[in-house]
Structures are given as structure tokens and as C-alpha cells.
Amino acid sequence: MHIAFITAPASGHVLPTLPLVQELTRRGHRVTYATSADFADMVAASGAQLFALDWSPGKVAASKGGQTTAELADMLLASIRSTERVLPAAHEHFAADRPDVIVHDAITVLGSMLAAKLGLPSVTTFPNFAGNDKFDIARVLLPPDFDPQHPVFRQFVTEMHQLAADFDVPPEAVAGAAQTAELNLVLLPREFQLHGEVFGDEFRFIGPSFGIREDQAGDWQPPTGRLLFVALGTVVNDRADFFTTVIKAFAGSDWHVAMAVGHQVDIAELGEIPANFDVRPFFPQPEVLRHADVFLSHSGMGSTMEAIMRQVPIVSYPQIPEQSANGRRVQELGLGRLLDISRDVDPDELRRVVEEVLADKEIPVNLAAMAAHVAAAGGPSAGADAIEQLMARKADR
CATH class of the missing domain: 3.40.50.2000 (Glycogen Phosphorylase B;)
Known part of the structure; x- marks a missing residue:
């Protein structure tokens, strides 16, 4: 298979996926990894081919005592604008060299948008707690003083929906961690996950691995x-x-x-x-x-x-x-x-x-x-098995 990994350039999101990439390339699959050139050496070590994007989401800020609504809103707005900037190049590349499946980080809406636009299966990776319709992940991600009417947050929501409309994909394609994919790989054990008992078979808790480092x-x-x-x-x-x-x-x-x-x-x-x-x-x-x-x-x-x-x-x-x-x-x-x-x-x-x-x-x-x-969670081997099983089921339909 040709598998595209698409992850926003943040160490805590890219690094946990690289042992899975390494396992997939070891099994003979071709992996293209779209992220910043800052991770070029590690991506190369995993056996994947880097598709470098000029991708630098805004700095994450947090006041002493914890992140505020204003700081979260600034971060989200910078992220959606960064996505808008790299979207044309990523779309052109993967339209010309179509993968069989797109594996994208839960907060990386670039991946979910491209999967929707190109009509491709998608797999979500969660390096942090996962959420579904029974457990609202926003309870974890939002600061205590969260105000949805904050002007910068409202601007983020407006630009996010406008980006989906301009790219002609459904609004749920920009929902990030709030959207459940057909297969979701959670990079921690179920026993650590908050409310782990409410997640069904579409979530595989494969645990962490850091072999590249x-x-x-x-x-x-x-x-x-x-x-x-x-x-x-x-x-x-x-x-x-x-x-x-x-x-x-x-x-x-x-x-x-x-x-x-x-x-x-x-x-x-x-x-x-x-x-x-x-x-x-x-x-x-x-x-x-x-x-x-x-x-x-x-x-x-x-x-x-x-x-x-x-x-x-x-x-x-x-x-x-x-x-x-x-x-x-x-x-x-x-x-x-x-x-x-x-x-x-x-x-x-x-x-x-x-x-x-x-x-x-x-x-x-x-x-x-x-x-x-x-x-016991299985790590990269369990993740690679799950991706292969998903694609085998699709091939049988």
C-alpha cells in the first residue's frame, strides 16, 4: 500500500507515530509523511519519504497558572491559518500521488480535509486522550475560564467553517479530535484512557512506543x-x-x-x-x-x-x-x-x-x-495490523 501520514509539526504528535511508520515500511508499505522539514532526519530514519510543508503553527502560550481562553483561541486561529496556507500544496501532491489511506493526527484537520476531498479512507492517531460521542474530549482540552464568545475564538470558528466551505468538504472534516474516523489508533493503553470503557472496536488502544529515539x-x-x-x-x-x-x-x-x-x-x-x-x-x-x-x-x-x-x-x-x-x-x-x-x-x-x-x-x-x-497493548505491530485489516475489509467489499 501507499500510506500517507499527515501530522502537524509538533514533537508530541509526530514522534509517537514514527515507530508505527517504521513498522509499516518494514512490512513493505510505502509511506509518505507530510509535516515540517524540522523532522526530516527522524522521518528518514523511520523509512518514510518526507513531503515537506512550510508548516509552522503558532506558538503555544500559557500564562503562569494555566492557559486562558485568549491563549487557546490565539493558538487555534494560528493553526487554522497555517492549515489554509499549506493546503494547496498538500492537495496537489496527494492528488497526483494518491495514497490508499490517509493516517492523520487527531488535531491535524489537514489530513481529514484531504481524505474527504480525495475520497480516501482515513485513520486517526491520538497521542493524547481520545473522545467519542460518550466522552466529550472538550472537557480535557478547554481551559477552566473557557468562553465560546471570546472574539478571537469566534474568529477561529468562522475561519474554520469558511476553510471547509472554500475547499468544498463537509464541516465535520475540520472537527479535529471531535470527529471519529473508521479506525482510531490511540497511543496509550485503554487502562490509562479517561472513561476507557466507553470506546468501541473502532478505537484501538495500541499504547505508546518511542523506538526511533x-x-x-x-x-x-x-x-x-x-x-x-x-x-x-x-x-x-x-x-x-x-x-x-x-x-x-x-x-x-x-x-x-x-x-x-x-x-x-x-x-x-x-x-x-x-x-x-x-x-x-x-x-x-x-x-x-x-x-x-x-x-x-x-x-x-x-x-x-x-x-x-x-x-x-x-x-x-x-x-x-x-x-x-x-x-x-x-x-x-x-x-x-x-x-x-x-x-x-x-x-x-x-x-x-x-x-x-x-x-x-x-x-x-x-x-x-x-x-x-x-x-500488552501491542504497540506499532498492533497498529500496523489494524491498518492492514481495515484496508483488507475495504478490498473485500
């Missing part, structure tokens, strides 16, 4: 003693105040702290770095998690699944609503603790919570059980 150790070497890994992901990490609090909490302690501050924080503005800290923009996360005792994380779903796979207790410091939902789920399932981001975190409190999580005897038991669910 597993060997990227770089020059990092594990320290001796207790290791705390601190990272706020690649999207919303402009939190110099939080990183300074971490330094105050653990400076001079018997913890070795590997702290990834991202690309938006100047390490020099954090002041003197204690001897027990290793501070960098980024670390080879899978390798660090192999050795970490606790993960102080934004709780993006990719990072959450990686920590579960490595059975590392999680202390969540979320930045946007979907991360807050992940952090709540981690706490509900006894896999770690959720910090209150509505107020400043006190250094003493932060250190106390990390120590309590490490000392909690139930957390390792719960992590081991959830890691077993991840292993």
Missing part, C-alpha cells in the same frame, strides 16, 4: 546517587521562575538534578548553578529516564508514557489543560502526584513532594501494573 544518549552520563529529572517539554517551557524554584529546593542536597530548561530560557538568568545540578536546554529523555528516580514533568502525554514505560514516579507541573488532565490521571491511578499550578510552588513544598513520591511504596506497584498494560 531510544539510542540517542549523546554525551550524557548517569550520575551516582539519586537522580531527579526535570523537564517541561518542548512547547510551553518559558518558566525561569519555576526552574529557579527547583534550584532553591534541591541545591546542595543529595539529589543529582538533570534539568532541561528548553530553548526559551537563558540558563544565565537562573543565577549560579549548584554543583549537584546539570542544566541544559535538552537531554536525551529516554536515556535519562532509564536512570531517574523521580520525574518532575509538565506531564505531556509523550513524557508521561515514557515515564510509565520506565516505571519512574511522576510529579506533575502542567502548563496547559490537556497536561493538567494527564497529571490528574497520574494522581488518580497512583503513579505520582499533581502540583497546584494556580499558586507559586514553595521550594520546601516541592522538595517534600518529591521525597514523598519516592518514599511511597504503592507507586512502584502501580507503575509496574500500568507498564504491563503498555506492553
Whole structure:
């Protein structure tokens, strides 16, 4: 088969799909992956051919204390305008080199629009919680102060519907995560999914896999003693105040702290770095998690699944609503603790919570059980089987 993968250029959405792509190409299928050239090396490593799009959705912003309606609306409006910009090139390419099926990320309406326009089967990938007609995913994605009458949000809705009309596809083609495809691949185990029991056979919970990045150790070497890994992901990490609090909490302690501050924080503005800290923009996360005792994380779903796979207790410091939902789920399932981001975190409190999580005897038991669910979900092999079965059923009709 010729399979098109179409995913908006965000690490938390592209990276979880690449092991599935690798499995499909290993089975002899031709995969074209449409996303930004920023992911060219990883796409090539998966065996797919990159169709590079000048695709750069707007920056995701979140105020201290959590994302607001205005910030969400700005992000959504930038996303739909970015889709409008790349749509003509993507349509021309895939009309000329038609795939047999389009696999697209749940929030990537470019994929669902092209599938509708070209009359092709579609498969949706969910790197985060899935939703259906029994569980409203908006409950997870919308900020607490959400106001549908906010002028920028109303502008987003208007432009979204206009884009569908101009491209002559039904409005549901731009519904994103609210629209259920014929096959939906959820990249987490059903046991972690919110209300997992309400999802039918059209949803396959294949779990996560991060094989493309597993060997990227770089020059990092594990320290001796207790290791705390601190990272706020690649999207919303402009939190110099939080990183300074971490330094105050653990400076001079018997913890070795590997702290990834991202690309938006100047390490020099954090002041003197204690001897027990290793501070960098980024670390080879899978390798660090192999050795970490606790993960102080934004709780993006990719990072959450990686920590579960490595059975590392999680202390969540979320930045946007979907991360807050992940952090709540981690706490509900006894896999770690959720910090209150509505107020400043006190250094003493932060250190106390990390120590309590490490000392909690139930957390390792719960992590081991959830890691077993991840292993049983099937991963890329189960996802490739599901796609092949879908297309075989269509061929028999």
C-alpha cells in the first residue's frame, strides 16, 4: 500500500507515530509523511519519504497558572491559518500521488480535509486522550475560564467553517479530535484512557512506543546517587521562575538534578548553578529516564508514557489543560502526584513532594501494573495490523 501520514509539526504528535511508520515500511508499505522539514532526519530514519510543508503553527502560550481562553483561541486561529496556507500544496501532491489511506493526527484537520476531498479512507492517531460521542474530549482540552464568545475564538470558528466551505468538504472534516474516523489508533493503553470503557472496536488502544529515539544518549552520563529529572517539554517551557524554584529546593542536597530548561530560557538568568545540578536546554529523555528516580514533568502525554514505560514516579507541573488532565490521571491511578499550578510552588513544598513520591511504596506497584498494560497493548505491530485489516475489509467489499 501507499500510506500517507499527515501530522502537524509538533514533537508530541509526530514522534509517537514514527515507530508505527517504521513498522509499516518494514512490512513493505510505502509511506509518505507530510509535516515540517524540522523532522526530516527522524522521518528518514523511520523509512518514510518526507513531503515537506512550510508548516509552522503558532506558538503555544500559557500564562503562569494555566492557559486562558485568549491563549487557546490565539493558538487555534494560528493553526487554522497555517492549515489554509499549506493546503494547496498538500492537495496537489496527494492528488497526483494518491495514497490508499490517509493516517492523520487527531488535531491535524489537514489530513481529514484531504481524505474527504480525495475520497480516501482515513485513520486517526491520538497521542493524547481520545473522545467519542460518550466522552466529550472538550472537557480535557478547554481551559477552566473557557468562553465560546471570546472574539478571537469566534474568529477561529468562522475561519474554520469558511476553510471547509472554500475547499468544498463537509464541516465535520475540520472537527479535529471531535470527529471519529473508521479506525482510531490511540497511543496509550485503554487502562490509562479517561472513561476507557466507553470506546468501541473502532478505537484501538495500541499504547505508546518511542523506538526511533531510544539510542540517542549523546554525551550524557548517569550520575551516582539519586537522580531527579526535570523537564517541561518542548512547547510551553518559558518558566525561569519555576526552574529557579527547583534550584532553591534541591541545591546542595543529595539529589543529582538533570534539568532541561528548553530553548526559551537563558540558563544565565537562573543565577549560579549548584554543583549537584546539570542544566541544559535538552537531554536525551529516554536515556535519562532509564536512570531517574523521580520525574518532575509538565506531564505531556509523550513524557508521561515514557515515564510509565520506565516505571519512574511522576510529579506533575502542567502548563496547559490537556497536561493538567494527564497529571490528574497520574494522581488518580497512583503513579505520582499533581502540583497546584494556580499558586507559586514553595521550594520546601516541592522538595517534600518529591521525597514523598519516592518514599511511597504503592507507586512502584502501580507503575509496574500500568507498564504491563503498555506492553500488552501491542504497540506499532498492533497498529500496523489494524491498518492492514481495515484496508483488507475495504478490498473485500
